[in-house]
Amino acid sequence: xxxxxxxxIGINDEPRKDSHLVYVNQADGLKGxxxxxxxxxxxxxxxxxxxxxxxxxxxxxEVFRGMKIDIKCDCCKHNDFIPxxxxxxxxEKCFGKKSAYxxxxxxxxxxxxxxxxESDGTYSG
Numbered sequence: 001x002x003x004x005x006x007x008x009i010g011i012n013d014e015p016r017k018d019s020h021l022v023y024v025n026q027a028d029g030l031k032g033x034x035x036x037x038x039x040x041x042x043x044x045x046x047x048x049x050x051x052x053x054x055x056x057x058x059x060x061x062e063v064f065r066g067m068k069i070d071i072k073c074d075c076c077k078h079n080d081f082i083p084x085x086x087x088x089x090x091x092e093k094c095f096g097k098k099s100a101y102x103x104x105x106x107x108x109x110x111x112x113x114x115x116x117x118e119s120d121g122t123y124s125g
Contacts, residue, residue: 005063006103007070008096010079019068024075024095027055034098038090044102056099060106069103071096 007016015021024030029049034041047053062069073079073096089101 005068006059006100007068008076008079008094008100009070009072010076011072011074012077013072013079015070015072016068019070020062021070021072022059023072024099027052030055030099031095034095034102041098042089042101042105044105056102057106059099059103060110063103063107064110071099073097073099 007019009015029052033047033049033052040046044053044056059069059071073094075094076096079094079096089097092098092101
C-alpha cells in the first residue's frame, strides 16, 4: 500500500483535496466489530457482518486502484495519522486507525491474489 494512500483524520480536521473522504460511521456495525478483542476484529474472515466486510473491501479496492482515501473517525478531535507502522495496533482505541489497519490487510491480500493469478493463473492459499 502506498504510504500516502490512507490517512486518518479527526472530527475537526479537513480532508486532503485529492482524496475520497469516508466516515467510520458510514458502515453500520463497524464500530461494534472493531470494539472486540484484537484477535477477533483483526480476523476479517470471521466477521459476521457482510455489509461491514463489503465496506472495508470497497475501501481496499479504492486504494488498490490508486485512490487516496481519508478516513474521518468520530472518536478523535484531531488526528493526522498516515499508517505505516501498526506495531501498537493491539492497544489502539481509534476506530479510524483500526479501519486503516484492516484496509491495509485486505489490500495486501488483493495484491497477493493478483500476483498469484498472474504467475500461474490460479489463486490458491
